[in-house]
Amino acid sequence: MKRRDFIVKTGTVMTATIFLTSFGGSKLFASSLSDMEYADKKDKDKRPDPSDFEQPILKAIALGVNAPSPHNTQSWKFKILHDNEMLFYVDENILLPATDPPSRQIHIGTGCFIETLVIGSTTFGYDTEIEYFPEGYDSSSDFGKKPVAKISLTKREILEHPLAKQIYKRQTNRRKYKGNVIPHTEFKSIEKTVGSSHSKMIFINDVEEMKPYLDIFYKGFEIESKTFRTNEETRHLFRYSEKERVEKRDGISIPQMGYKGIMKWLAENSLDNGSKEKWHSEKSINLSLKSVLSGIESTKGIIFWKTEQNNFIDWIKMGRDYVKFELSRTSLNLYVHPYNQAIQEYDEMKTVRNELNSLMNIKNEEKIQMIVRIGRSSTPYYSYRRNVEKYLTE
Numbered sequence: 001m002k003r004r005d006f007i008v009k010t011g012t013v014m015t016a017t018i019f020l021t022s023f024g025g026s027k028l029f030a031s032s033l034s035d036m037e038y039a040d041k042k043d044k045d046k047r048p049d050p051s052d053f054e055q056p057i058l059k060a061i062a063l064g065v066n067a068p069s070p071h072n073t074q075s076w077k078f079k080i081l082h083d084n085e086m087l088f089y090v091d092e093n094i095l096l097p098a099t100d101p102p103s104r105q106i107h108i109g110t111g112c113f114i115e116t117l118v119i120g121s122t123t124f125g126y127d128t129e130i131e132y133f134p135e136g137y138d139s140s141s142d143f144g145k146k147p148v149a150k151i152s153l154t155k156r157e158i159l160e161h162p163l164a165k166q167i168y169k170r171q172t173n174r175r176k177y178k179g180n181v182i183p184h185t186e187f188k189s190i191e192k193t194v195g196s197s198h199s200k201m202i203f204i205n206d207v208e209e210m211k212p213y214l215d216i217f218y219k220g221f222e223i224e225s226k227t228f229r230t231n232e233e234t235r236h237l238f239r240y241s242e243k244e245r246v247e248k249r250d251g252i253s254i255p256q257m258g259y260k261g262i263m264k265w266l267a268e269n270s271l272d273n274g275s276k277e278k279w280h281s282e283k284s285i286n287l288s289l290k291s292v293l294s295g296i297e298s299t300k301g302i303i304f305w306k307t308e309q310n311n312f313i314d315w316i317k318m319g320r321d322y323v324k325f326e327l328s329r330t331s332l333n334l335y336v337h338p339y340n341q342a343i344q345e346y347d348e349m350k351t352v353r354n355e356l357n358s359l360m361n362i363k364n365e366e367k368i369q370m371i372v373r374i375g376r377s378s379t380p381y382y383s384y385r386r387n388v389e390k391y392l393t394e
C-alpha cells in the first residue's frame with residue numbers, strides 16, 4: 001500500500017500540501033486528548049495535533065513526538081506499514097557525533113519516543129506492542145537502516161494511562177530552582193508512580209553530598225563549551241530567533257536556556273544569528289558558563305540513572321524509564337534539567353568522566369546513562385516539534 005493511500009482513506013490520494021492542512025479545525029475523534037493540558041494554550045501550535053489524523057498510527061506518532069530528545073534533535077524516522085503499525089528508525093542524518101560518539105543519547109531519545117507513544121495511545125483506546133530490533137541491530141552501520149522497533153497498535157477496552165495528561169505539560173527547565181531541597185518523600189512518590197524499571201534511579205538531596213557532583217557537572221559543561229568540536233555542534237543545533245524556531249521546529253535556543261524578557265533579547269542579539277566568531281568568543285562562553293553555574297548552584301536534588309550493561313537495548317529501555325520519570329515528576333509540579341556532559345564518551349571528557357565514575361563507584365559494565373538536577377521554578381519557554389509528515393520515510 002502506498003503511503004498516501006493510507007494517510008487518508010477518502011478514496012482521494014491527497015497531496016502533501018493537503019496532508020499538511022488536512023482536517024484543520026474539524027476534529028475527527030472526540031477523545032480525552034482534548035483534556036491533555038498545555039501550560040499555555042498558544043503552545044498548542046508548536047506541536048502536532050493528533051486529532052488532525054484518522055489513522056491510529058499517525059495519531060500515535062503525533063503524541064510520541066512530544067518526547068524529550070538530546071538537543072531536541074528528534075532523530076526519529078517512521079516507515080508506516082499500515083493503519084496500526086510502523087517500523088521506527090533512528091534518523092541517521094541527525095546524530096551528534098561530537099558530544100555523543102556512540103549515539104547512546106540519540107538511542108535514549110528513541111526510548112523516550114516509544115514510551116510517550118505507548119502512554120499517549122491509551123488516550124484513544126489503543127494498546128501498544130513493541131518488538132525491539134526486528135531485523136537485528138549490531139553496529140552503527142545499522143543506524144537508520146534497520147529499525148530499532150516495530151510498533152503495533154491494537155484497539156482494546158483499556159484505561160487511559162494515569163500519566164497521559166502530563167505529556168503536553170512536561171518540559172525541561174534550565175532556570176534557577178527555588179525553595180527547599182526536594183525531600184525523599186517526593187522522590188519515593190515519583191519512584192512509586194514510575195513502577196518497575198530497567199535502570200536504577202539514585203537520588204541525592206543532601207547539600208554537602210551534592211557538592212562534588214555539582215562541581216563535576218560544571219567541569220563537564222566547561223569542557224564541552226571550550227572544546228571547539230563539541231561547542232561547534234551545539235552552534236549548529238542552536239536556533240537564533242523565533243522565526244528560525246518556527247521554521248525548523250527543533251534544536252535549542254536562548255529562551256530554552258531559561259532567558260526571558262530583555263535578557264533574552266540581549267543574549268539572542270549578542271549571538272548575531274550564530275556567527276561562528278561570536279559563538280566561540282571567550283565572552284559568549286563565559287556568559288553561558290555563568291548562567292550554567294547559577295543554575296547548578298540552585299540545585300534542589302540530583303538524580304542519576306544507572307544500568308548494569310551498556311548495550312543498544314539498555315539505551316532504549318533507559319529512555320522509556322526516563323519518560324515515565326519525567327511525566328511523574330511533572331504531575332508533582334517538579335522540573336528537571338539534564339546535565340549529561342560528564343558522562344559523554346569523547347576523549348576530552350575522560351578525566352571528568354572517570355572522576356564521576358569513581359565517586360559513584362561504578363563497576364564493570366555499569367554505565368551512568370542520565371543525570372538531572374531537580375527542583376521547582378517558573379514555567380519555561382515551550383519547545384517545538386516537527387510536523388508529522390517530516391518524520392515519514394518510504
Ligand SMILES: Cc1cc2nc3c(=O)[nH]c(=O)nc-3n(C[C@H](O)[C@H](O)[C@H](O)COP(=O)(O)O)c2cc1C
Pocket residue numbers: 066067068069070071072073105106108109112170171172173174251252337338339340341383
Ligand atoms: C538523552 C537526553 C539527553 C539530554 N541531555 C541534556 C543535557 O545534557 N543538557 C540539557 O540542557 N538538556 C538535555 N536534554 C533535554 C533536551 O535538550 C530536551 O528534551 C529538548 O530540548 C526538548 O525540550 P523539552 O524537554 O522541554 O520538550 C536531554 C534529553 C535527552 C532525552
